Amino acid sequence: MELVLAKVGNGGRNDARGYLSHRNDTYTANNQEHLRMKSRENLIQFGLLIIALSTIVILLLIALFILKEGLPIILRVGIKGFICSTHWSPQQGQFGILAMIIGTAWITAGAILVSLPLSLSCAIYLSEFSTPKVRGTLKPIIELLAGIPSVVYGFMGMVILFPLIRNYLGGAGPSILTASVILGIMILPTITSIAIDSLQAVPHSYREGSLSLGATRWQTIRMVILPAAKTGILSGIILGIGRAVGETMAVIMIAGNSVIIPKSLLDPVRTLTANIALEMNYATGDHRQALFATGIVLFITIIILNIIAHTIARGGVEK
Amino acid sequence: MLKPIFWEQVMKKILFVGTAITVFILFFIIFYILKNGLAVVDMEFLLSSPKDFGRAGGIFPCIVGTIVLSLVAIIIATPLGVGTSIYLSEYTRESKLTSIIRFGTDCLAGIPSIIFGLFGFVLFVVYLGLGWSILSGGLTIAFMILPTIIRTSEEAIKSVPDYYREVSLSLGGTKWQTIVKVVLPSALPGIVTGIILGVARSIEETAIVIFTAGSVLRIPTSLFDSCRTMSVHFYILAREGISMENAYGTATILIITILLINAFAYWLMHRLMAKYS
Numbered sequence: 049m050e051l052v053l054a055k056v057g058n059g060g061r062n063d064a065r066g067y068l069s070h071r072n073d074t075y076t077a078n079n080q081e082h083l084r085m086k087s088r089e090n091l092i093q094f095g096l097l098i099i100a101l102s103t104i105v106i107l108l109l110i111a112l113f114i115l116k117e118g119l120p121i122i123l124r125v126g127i128k129g130f131i132c133s134t135h136w137s138p139q140q141g142q143f144g145i146l147a148m149i150i151g152t153a154w155i156t157a158g159a160i161l162v163s164l165p166l167s168l169s170c171a172i173y174l175s176e177f178s179t180p181k182v183r184g185t186l187k188p189i190i191e192l193l194a195g196i197p198s199v200v201y202g203f204m205g206m207v208i209l210f211p212l213i214r215n216y217l218g219g220a221g222p223s224i225l226t227a228s229v230i231l232g233i234m235i236l237p238t239i240t241s242i243a244i245d246s247l248q249a250v251p252h253s254y255r256e257g258s259l260s261l262g263a264t265r266w267q268t269i270r271m272v273i274l275p276a277a278k279t280g281i282l283s284g285i286i287l288g289i290g291r292a293v294g295e296t297m298a299v300i301m302i303a304g305n306s307v308i309i310p311k312s313l314l315d316p317v318r319t320l321t322a323n324i325a326l327e328m329n330y331a332t333g334d335h336r337q338a339l340f341a342t343g344i345v346l347f348i349t350i351i352i353l354n355i356i357a358h359t360i361a362r363g364g365v366e367k
Numbered sequence: 368m369l370k371p372i373f374w375e376q377v378m379k380k381i382l383f384v385g386t387a388i389t390v391f392i393l394f395f396i397i398f399y400i401l402k403n404g405l406a407v408v409d410m411e412f413l414l415s416s417p418k419d420f421g422r423a424g425g426i427f428p429c430i431v432g433t434i435v436l437s438l439v440a441i442i443i444a445t446p447l448g449v450g451t452s453i454y455l456s457e458y459t460r461e462s463k464l465t466s467i468i469r470f471g472t473d474c475l476a477g478i479p480s481i482i483f484g485l486f487g488f489v490l491f492v493v494y495l496g497l498g499w500s501i502l503s504g505g506l507t508i509a510f511m512i513l514p515t516i517i518r519t520s521e522e523a524i525k526s527v528p529d530y531y532r533e534v535s536l537s538l539g540g541t542k543w544q545t546i547v548k549v550v551l552p553s554a555l556p557g558i559v560t561g562i563i564l565g566v567a568r569s570i571e572e573t574a575i576v577i578f579t580a581g582s583v584l585r586i587p588t589s590l591f592d593s594c595r596t597m598s599v600h601f602y603i604l605a606r607e608g609i610s611m612e613n614a615y616g617t618a619t620i621l622i623i624t625i626l627l628i629n630a631f632a633y634w635l636m637h638r639l640m641a642k643y644s
Contacts, residue, residue, distance in 0.1 A: 085541055092543045093458055099450035103517070104471040106510050110478065110486045117489055169385025177379055186390065188633050193393050195629045197571040199602045200618050204396055206605065233392055240389070266375040287477065294479025297573045301606055321481045325574060328488070343485045347478070354477045358470055 114347055118340030130341060136307045138327070138335035145342055147307045151224075151317030152293055154310060155303060158228025159292040160285070163235050167288075170236075171243035171281075176269055187244060194237035202301030205230040209302070219314035222304030227317075230302055231295055235288040242287065246280020247273060283357040290353045294346065296321040320346050397622060404619030407612050413620070417584055421600065422610045426617055428586045432501075432594030435587060436580060437569040439505025440512060445562055447509075448516030455517075456524045457546055476514035483511045484578030492579055499593040504580025508572060512565035519564060519636070523557020524550060526643045556639040563632040567625055573598040597621050 122130050125143055133144025170190060174183045209229060210221030217225070250273050258268040274281075304316020305326060318326075324339050324346075331339050415425035451468070459465050487507030497503045527550050535545040551558070573596075576582075581593030582603065595603075597617055604614040 089541055089543055093454075096450050096454040096458060099447055100454035100468055102447050102451065103468060103475050103513060106513070107471050107475055107478075109490065110482065110510075113486050113489045113494075114482065117485075166385050166389050169382040170389050173379075173382035173386045177382065186386070189393065190389060192626065192629055193389075195567055195571065195625045196396060197573065197598050197601075197621055197625065199573050199598055199605070200396070200400065200622065203601070203605045203614070203618065204399070208399070236389060236392075264371045264375040266378045267371055269378075290477045294477075294481065296479065296481040297602060301602075321479060324481050324485065325577075328485075328578065340485060340489075343482055347482055350477050350479060350482075351474060354470075354474045358473060 111347065114340055114343045118337055118342075118344045121334055121337035122341045122344070130338075131345065134309060136323075138331070138338065141334060143334070143338040143341070145320065145323065145338075145345065147309055148318050148320045148323050148342065149345070150309055151303070152319040152321075154224045154317060155227045155231060155299065155319060156289055156292040158224055158313070159231035159235060160289060162229050162232025163239055163288060164285070166232075167236050167239040167243060168281075170240045171247060172269060172274075175244050175247035176265065176273065183244075187241065190240050191237050193233070194241075198234065198295060198298040199301070201230050201234050202298035205298070205302035213314070217314060220304070220316070222302055222316045223314045224303070224310055224317055225313045227299055227303040227319075228313075230298055231292045234295065234298065235291045238291055239281075239284045239288040242284030243277070243281045246277040246284070249280065250276045279360050279363055283361040286353055286357040286360070290350055290357075293349060293353070294321060296325050300325055397626070400615065400618045400622050404615035404617075407616030408619055412616055416586075417600075417613075420609055421584070421604050421613055423613075426597060426600060426613070426620070428584055429595050429597045429600040429617070430620075431586050432580075433570055433596040433598075435501055436504050436508065436576065436594060436596055437566045439501055439590065440508035440569045441562055441565055443506060443509035444512050444516055444565055448513050448561065448565075449520050449558055451513075451517045452520035452524055453546060453551075456521050457542070457550065472514045472517050475510070476518075478511075480511060480572055480574045481578075483507055484575045486510075487575060487579035498591065499579065499581030499583075500591045501580055501587055501594055502590045504576055504594070505590075507575050507579045508569045511572065511575060512568050515568060516561040516565050519561030520554070520558045523554040523560070523636070523639060526557065526640060527553045528643055553643075554639070556635045560632045560636040560639075563628055563635070567628045567632070570596070570621070570624060570628075571598060572596075573602050577602075597624075 121143060130143060130145060131149065132146055133142070134146045135142040135144045136147060170186075174186055178186070205226050206221075209226045213219060213223065213226060214221050254272050254276055255268055258272045259265070263271070299319050300322045303319060303322060305318045305322050306316045307318050307323075308315065310317050320342050323342050327335070328339055412425040413430065414427050416427050417429075418424035451472075455465055455468060484507070487503055487510075491497045491503035491506055492499055531549050531553060532545055535549045536542070540548070576596050576599050580596070582595045582599050583593035584595050584600075585592070587594040597620060601614055601617040601621060604610055604617065
């Protein structure tokens with residue numbers, strides 16, 4: 049090999065040795081070219097692997113920075129003092145977020161109640177009763193709902209629901225009810241679209257088997273298709289919950305943002321997200337740390353919801 | 368006892384009503400905004416600067432801000448997103464590593480924008496000293512739209528039939544040559560769809576922009592300037608009750624832009640899928 053390499057420089061000589069070395073040169077050149085290409089391929093694969101790890105790196109960076117900023121105050125106040133106390137007055141150094149946790153829970157539960165009947169009817173109707181053409185048209189249209197900016201939803205709550213609630217139910221307007229209805233509409237497309245996909249993924253033979261045994265379409269849906277698509281629909285609902293928990297701007301506009309434990313659906317509440325967004329621009333010191341700590345609670349909630357959705361979805365696939 | 372066939376009819380009607388309500392809500396929102404906003408929108412509204420904090424005048428700086436911010440986000444997110452999807456679909460079999468990457472992507476997609484906002488604020492605005500700027504905002508939004516681009520591109524790359532690859536490899540093309548010259552061009556419409564959906568998401572975003580790019584109502588002159596996007600402008604106009612008229616006008620432009628973008632993205636993806644299936 050060394051000998052051949054040494055001759056690479058003077059390959060053009062016209063005697064027998066020169067000819068031989070020339071042949072060796074081209075051979076080596078090919079070989080080298082091949083090696084170079086191979087190492088280039090490996091380099092590219094390595095580069096792509098690094099890029100592919102970027103989502104993980106970003107996720108870890110987010111966790112790291114939020115934890116770094118928020119953990120000190122949780123350690124000082126104690127997890128119990130932070131999560132189980134209802135006193136939130138940053139000026140007096142009291143940082144309890146229980147009221148916000150309850151607010152988030154109420155609004156999320158309300159949103160799911162509003163959203164489920166609509167999204168499930170949509171999904172079942174489009175998947176089982178409509179023609180492929182209608183489904184092909186309506187599914188993207190419903191998914192368009194997801195494209196409307198959240199601030200526009202919040203605004204619709206302000207201009208449409210506030211007056212309705214003031215006139216017919218009493219109260220000022222900003223309330224759990226308003227926020228639940230608007231958030232319920234906002235998570236419609238998430239749940240509907242995932243539910244349609246999981247219903248469509250049920251093998252056609254299931255339907256045929258049930259129908260050929262004399263079951264009606266509805267009996268088939270209720271006893272065969274829904275149980276078979278259960279895991280997919282469930283993970284869609286959990287992702288919907290995640291969206292409702294994380295929504296910020298729309299909620300600020302319509303939930304009222306008072307730090308109180310609500311007694312009725314018409315009471316205003318503040319969510320975890322709203323707490324961060326409302327106070328961040330003037331918070332300093334402990335107060336700022338407490339807002340990041342609120343972010344930690346939110347972050348952990350979302351990761352747990354994702355893990356549940358992931359596990360459910362995978363369990364469904366394996367089955 | 369009621370007959371099963373009767374139940375079938377009842378349920379079908381109930382489900383139909385549910386579907387109709389959902390579609391109605393969508394059209395109601397769009398028509399309501401357009402009905403109140405279209406009257407405000409004209410060339411002057413689009414091309415003049417706001418006066419008196421947005422009470423009068425147009426939204427030109429916000430349009431510029433929106434475009435620049437989405438551009439920066441896309442320029443950062445596209446190579447990362449497309450690279451990841453190439454790696455996931457061309458270089459690996461399903462393994463522990465890919466399932467971790469996929470789980471990370473799913474988690475990133477589920478993270479609320481307010482968390483991205485907090486993160487971008489600490490890392491870019493404070494820690495790296497970029498301040499409230501287009502660069503801080505663009506970087507943070509890029510992270511948020513990454514999952515969208517990854518998923519859509521992966522779907523597009525997977526839709527390219529295997530024999531395309533086999534032909535290229537059998538002609539002596541290397542793996543990378545096959546990807547660059549055969550797979551990516553065939554999957555291009557789908558990849559573009561992902562990028563366009565990313566643009567749509569960055570236009571819709573409000574919380575991240577307020578936290579990382581600020582809300583200064585001026586035409587930005589450099590990447591280190593703060594800017595205000597249309598969503599943020601709309602939020603401030605509506606929440607602080609500055610001007611309902613201009614709020615409707617801004618919302619109209621927002622909704623029309625988003626609808627056009629989404630429709631175009633859907634059309635592109637649909638064409639790609641129809642071609643290969």
